[in-house]
Amino acid sequence: MNVVQAVVPGARRRAAALSWRRLVRSPNLLIGCAVLVLVIGAAVFAGQIAPYNPIDEAFADQLKSPSWLHLFGTDEFGRDIFSRVLYGARIALGAGIVADGIAIVFGVFFGVVSGYFGGRVDAVIMRGVDVMLAFPYLLLAMIVVAILGPSLINAMIAIGVVYTPQFARLVRGAVLAIREQEFVEAARGLGGGAVRILGRHVLPNILSPIMVMTTLTVGFAIVETAGLSFLGLGASPPTPEWGSMLATGRSFMLTAPWIATFPGLAILVTVIGFNLVGDGLRDLLDPRLRGRGF
Numbered sequence: 001m002n003v004v005q006a007v008v009p010g011a012r013r014r015a016a017a018l019s020w021r022r023l024v025r026s027p028n029l030l031i032g033c034a035v036l037v038l039v040i041g042a043a044v045f046a047g048q049i050a051p052y053n054p055i056d057e058a059f060a061d062q063l064k065s066p067s068w069l070h071l072f073g074t075d076e077f078g079r080d081i082f083s084r085v086l087y088g089a090r091i092a093l094g095a096g097i098v099a100d101g102i103a104i105v106f107g108v109f110f111g112v113v114s115g116y117f118g119g120r121v122d123a124v125i126m127r128g129v130d131v132m133l134a135f136p137y138l139l140l141a142m143i144v145v146a147i148l149g150p151s152l153i154n155a156m157i158a159i160g161v162v163y164t165p166q167f168a169r170l171v172r173g174a175v176l177a178i179r180e181q182e183f184v185e186a187a188r189g190l191g192g193g194a195v196r197i198l199g200r201h202v203l204p205n206i207l208s209p210i211m212v213m214t215t216l217t218v219g220f221a222i223v224e225t226a227g228l229s230f231l232g233l234g235a236s237p238p239t240p241e242w243g244s245m246l247a248t249g250r251s252f253m254l255t256a257p258w259i260a261t262f263p264g265l266a267i268l269v270t271v272i273g274f275n276l277v278g279d280g281l282r283d284l285l286d287p288r289l290r291g292r293g294f
Contacts, residue, residue, distance in 0.1 A: 029280020035273030043089035050083035054240040063256045073258040075248065077238075081258060084240035085266050091241045092222050092270060095156050099221040100214055102160025107167020108210065112198060114168065115175030126172070129165040137162050138227055145233045152225075152241070155234035159224045163217050170213055174206040208285040212278055219274030226267055242267050 042049065058078035066073045072081035114125040132140065144158035178184060179202065187197050226243030228234040235241035237248065242263040249260025 026280045026283050028276045029284060032273050032276025032278075032280055035269060036277060039089055039270050039273060040093065042086050043093050046083075046086040046090060050080070050086045052080035052083045054079065054084040054087040055238045063252070065256075066258055072262040073256065075245075075256070075259050076252065079238070081245075081262055084245060085242070085262050087240040088242045088245065088263065088266065089270070091152070091235065091239070092226070092267070095152065095159070095225040096218040096222040096274075098156045099159035099163070099225060100218045102157060103163035103167050103217060103221075104210070104214060106160075107164045108171050110164070111168040111171025112175055112202065115172040116179055116194065116198060116202065122172075125168070129168050132162075132165045133169075137224060141224055141228060142231070142233060145228060150233045150236075152229070152235040152239070155225050155228040158228065159221045162224065163221065166217065167210070167213060170209055171206060174209055175202055178202050178205050212282045212285065215274055215281055216278035219271035219278075222274075223267060223271055 056079065058074070061070070061074045061078035062076055064070050064074040064078075070080050070082065072085060074080055075084075110125050110129070114122045135143070141155070141158040141162045144161050145154050148154040148157060184197060184201050187201050225234060226241070226246065229241050229243030230247045232247070235244050237244055245263040246260050246267075249256070249263065252259050
């Protein structure tokens, strides 16, 4: 008994050390996490960091170039761009998380049902997924927003609907590979019900690809939500939303390029952060890459 007690903690420590080494050796994950910590910190502490109210107008300060008083300059209404970018991080992250959450819930549900039960259920669900994938993402999102009405909340719902088929496809493929494994067959042979088998044996074994897909699609969801706002189908002025700020700044590209430049850079940095985290998680969780020093 003492030998077992000594071996198990030692094995756990070695596994933890190996996981930590793979984490440290994944520069994509480390850089991505650092970028996301910066963006999330800016969003959480926007009220303390922002020097001005993001929607207060000051016509005496219209179209001021970047300076110590206004780090990112001001827009056509004299509003501080730096403050608006900080508050816009809250909206961007919230939109990405909500849209991604919708896609995960429905995509995982349809993917699990389709992959596990197969047959006609699989055929019906996958044909519906094929129809949705036939539409360009932004066009499908515009159709959904046109049905629901233009608003930021409806834009989040639309982006969630757009990315549901991707999760459904991914989860279905993972479930098809897992459901034929011996441990699933054994659980089925022992009389386990479908809900029990899915909850205890199938879902825990497909979490890795779902986690990677989640981090990647959050960035895409932020871009798509900003795109809808850019087209006037999402957040409306004076809401400090990055896509809406880009739409306003395009009219001043020659006279005041900073109005569009800094919101665009904020989108770029945030999406790169999520993509790096997704790539790093893929390298960390993919067993085929563990033998290469990850």
